[in-house]
Amino acid sequence: MTQNVGTSGRVLDETGRPLAGLLVSVHNRNLMGPDDLLGTAFTDPEGRYDVRYPPEAYTRFLVTRPDLQVTIHDAAGIRFLAATEKVPSVGAEVQAMPDLTVPRAYAYGWLVTVGEAEPTCLSMGNDVAFLVDGEAAFAALTEAVDRAQRSVYLTQFMFEPDFETTFEEGPANGRRLVDALLDADARGVDVRVLIRETPVLRDSSTTLPTFFAKARDGAHNIRIQTYPLPLHTLHAKAVVVDGEEAFLIGQPFEQRYWDTRAHHAEELRRAPGRPPLHDVSIRLRGPAAGDVGAFVAELWNCRQDHDPMPEPTRPGPVGRHAVQIVRTVPPSQLPRREGGEFGILEAYERAFAAAEQFVYIETQYFTSGAITEALLKALRKNPDLEAILVLNTTVDVPTYISWQNRRVRELLHPDVRGRVGVFTLASMRGSPQPPTPIYVHSKASVVDDRWATVGSANLDGISLESAYEFGLQNKCNLDLNAVVFDGTDGLTPATGAVRGLRCSLWAEHLGCTAKDVAERPPGGWLRPWREAAELNQALLVKEQRLARGFVLPYLEHELP
16 A cells, blocks of 8 residues: 655745745645654745655554644744645555645735735834833823814723823922823814623723713813724723824823833822833834724724724825834624734734844743744754843732743743843832832834834733633733834835834833943843843842843742
8 A cells, every 4th residue: 555655736926926944844734643744845936835744653553544634834934824625545655735825925924914916004104212211101102182273082901090290399299190181082083992891800980981071061072982802802992193293102092101210119100009110102103103003993893883983194205214013803894804813913924034133022921832932943943043022020920920930941941041141120210129029011022133123012911812811712812012113024224223222121120221221232132231230130149239231030930
């Protein structure tokens, strides 16, 4: 009897041209037990693959004829691209598979296509400003609302009416964001708020409408709409002003999220008793602001059919930056994406696959298996790549810290451990021993000073693809991120904006100047992080104060 010992075929793009360099895997799909990986190969310049393997690769449990299936991944083996139908009971010595078609733009590059032939929500000619920590972000947002002439549209996770954004003469003289919105309404500005509603968690779906119903004796036109999601949540935090300026704000509108870059342990403008908090937001002007506005309008209009939000006009170019707006959308939430959309995960996977020097991540939660696997594959593919992570050692979701410690241990595998650094932040400013942890609330990452993302998506399953941490399938948040490209894929000349963000963050955390960390130091990107964290930890052991910024080692990974 002829034994199957190989599988062959081709991978082509949408025009029939070959796709070279893609990873091909051949499996025997078993009814019981795990599938057998029979072999792998890369497509050649003609898009062809010819994978050979010994018959004993699949003959366990008396299997003599494999049920073959071919899967295609990107060159780094990170992103799944396509798969053939399963061919049962193959007896041919070399099984010829049908051609597989993958859109060329989906197969290669940094740009997110969510499986389509062209990138989605990509624009040139934007003006970008990264806003680090709450004082800067909330001041810029309030100023924009005060300038508004036509419209202010926003989506939020939490919005407490007593939230104060700016302080002219100290903590007792703060200005509430709701008052800025009411003032805008009094000028004739169309103000609309879309707020999360959930039966499970605390939200603002009652307090905010109740406040505005009574505000100024009801003599205003501000409209509030709730977005109920029983097993997901509206997590996107966006504000669009006059259709021309958009903010992706990292924080909910609650006082405990207000902080300065000094991160004092005690801060009267923060909610009493709340720890210092670090976050990153982004302001966009130009076409990308229109893309954010289109998403906000889509969300509003799918909940509200009698009071539609006008479809925004995409602004013209005003700057030099290339920006792509990427989303996580649960299945069956938006008419244009019935199957859901997972562009934020794809953005990370593409960036990791393309990374050459370093990956820098600061995130509230690091529990995603997909992100961990992608980063490990990138590190193994490129022996020069380094990874730096800034995480919390205590988080506010039950079970998440055990998930996170598991991911950290996976990432610190012996074959890449020397190129991975995991850190946390703490402040002793204005306080005695012990140091107060700085809560990392940001969802920001930088790769090679050429790519950065900022937005609302944590690196957990519910923000990226599926809430597996809670045992839920096909359940995820509505999240929104901006990706900024800086001299990437020939889109635009390098502007230095992404490097500026990284240097600003590193200078804050490491207690140095941006110039000190602008270039790769001798010994690698990780060196200044390890030196600062080890020095600060040694000083704490001696009950002395931190000397290098806020950084400390993430010691949880030393647990067995």
